[in-house]
Amino acid sequence: MTIVPENDTPFPENVDRLFTDCRVATMVSGRYNSMENAALAVAGDKITWIGPKNALPDPLPGNPPVTDCNNHWILPGFVDCHTHLIWAGSRAKEFEIRLAGASYADIATAGGGIFSTVKATRAADEDMLFNLASRRMAHFLNQGITTVEIKSGYGLDLKSELKMLAVVGRLQQAFPPHIEATFLGAHAVPLEFTGRSDDYVRQVVDVMLPEVKRQGIATAVDVFCETIAFSRAQTRQVFEKAKELGFAVKLHAEQLSDSNGTALAAEMGALSCDHLEYLSEHGAKKMADHGTVAVLLPGAFHYLKETRVPPVETFRQLAVPMAVATDLNPGSSPVFSMLPVLNMACLLFGLTCEQALAGATFHGAAALGLADRKGSLARGKDADFVIWDVDTPADLCYFTGITPLKQVVIGGKPIRLEN
Numbered sequence: 001m002t003i004v005p006e007n008d009t010p011f012p013e014n015v016d017r018l019f020t021d022c023r024v025a026t027m028v029s030g031r032y033n034s035m036e037n038a039a040l041a042v043a044g045d046k047i048t049w050i051g052p053k054n055a056l057p058d059p060l061p062g063n064p065p066v067t068d069c070n071n072h073w074i075l076p077g078f079v080d081c082h083t084h085l086i087w088a089g090s091r092a093k094e095f096e097i098r099l100a101g102a103s104y105a106d107i108a109t110a111g112g113g114i115f116s117t118v119k120a121t122r123a124a125d126e127d128m129l130f131n132l133a134s135r136r137m138a139h140f141l142n143q144g145i146t147t148v149e150i151k152s153g154y155g156l157d158l159k160s161e162l163k164m165l166a167v168v169g170r171l172q173q174a175f176p177p178h179i180e181a182t183f184l185g186a187h188a189v190p191l192e193f194t195g196r197s198d199d200y201v202r203q204v205v206d207v208m209l210p211e212v213k214r215q216g217i218a219t220a221v222d223v224f225c226e227t228i229a230f231s232r233a234q235t236r237q238v239f240e241k242a243k244e245l246g247f248a249v250k251l252h253a254e255q256l257s258d259s260n261g262t263a264l265a266a267e268m269g270a271l272s273c274d275h276l277e278y279l280s281e282h283g284a285k286k287m288a289d290h291g292t293v294a295v296l297l298p299g300a301f302h303y304l305k306e307t308r309v310p311p312v313e314t315f316r317q318l319a320v321p322m323a324v325a326t327d328l329n330p331g332s333s334p335v336f337s338m339l340p341v342l343n344m345a346c347l348l349f350g351l352t353c354e355q356a357l358a359g360a361t362f363h364g365a366a367a368l369g370l371a372d373r374k375g376s377l378a379r380g381k382d383a384d385f386v387i388w389d390v391d392t393p394a395d396l397c398y399f400t401g402i403t404p405l406k407q408v409v410i411g412g413k414p415i416r417l418e419n
């Protein structure tokens, strides 16, 4: 580990809170950049200084409150850049019958699959969805997640998609983590449009996207480009309208087959392409050319018992940034914490611990277009971080089944966690 003290930076005059006796992994540029015997100063919602404790002025200007971190590790709060956190209904039954060898058709007959979630989500009112999602958000916070992306996509009609995004808006008001809202109307072809997917895409393009824009309730637009969802041509239609309206775009791509959606998304300036198990070298090169972030979702890979892993070595060679995320959803990734995701990213996909942690922080923020504010610790960045009772950051990838979290700080404020 390298020691990178910021001892050339003068200590600021105004400090609202100081954290001392800590070890810090800043994750700047996706590296640990570890510091021992460090201190971190916060003013307002920003980090104003990080450096060696012995470089602190004595006395401290303004006599700010001081938190002694007991030599614990401070890392940036986790950035979960891909979730479907809002849904109603349960898919546990489907999990059981899948374990017993049920086919996709058996699951559909038993009322399972994504359309069971769509049905339950459409039937739920906004308060019920908010209450369900609030429990999940509280859990995320308890797991050190300080920035979350939440997608719509279980409504699949105007009213229900708007309802889901309204719930995201309420979560943004109710919870300390920063929340980014993504419109995923093109998640699946709804049953009432079976055999008429082009007609549904027209609904998304002509009706839903303009209304979502008018209400200002999402910043990004996502599409599931796959044989069982939307084609490359349909993806292009949605993206063209989304970009015209000023949305950022991103893509569920190459999860189950190679549709070459990634190359299209990269060329259209997508922030990220997500999943990518079947990505070709051509697609990876396009990502490298356009600075697209590869979002790896090992939870879905694990739950679907997939065998083909994303081309991690190619990403390394081409310097494609790799983020990792929970993909929290009821069907293929009921994963409520970044910690098992870190572990799976290492063991199933072959990331190093440093790469996995960078994926959950620095590159996760880049996948949301927030790298200038979130996902790393440096002067001027948002003061969103977590104090962990671990011996080394690698413990966060290595342990499973415990959450060695001591304190979450968001916007410079220590957060009281509730069980």
Ligand SMILES: [Zn+2]
Pocket: 082, 083, 084, 252, 327
């Ligand atoms: Zn997803």
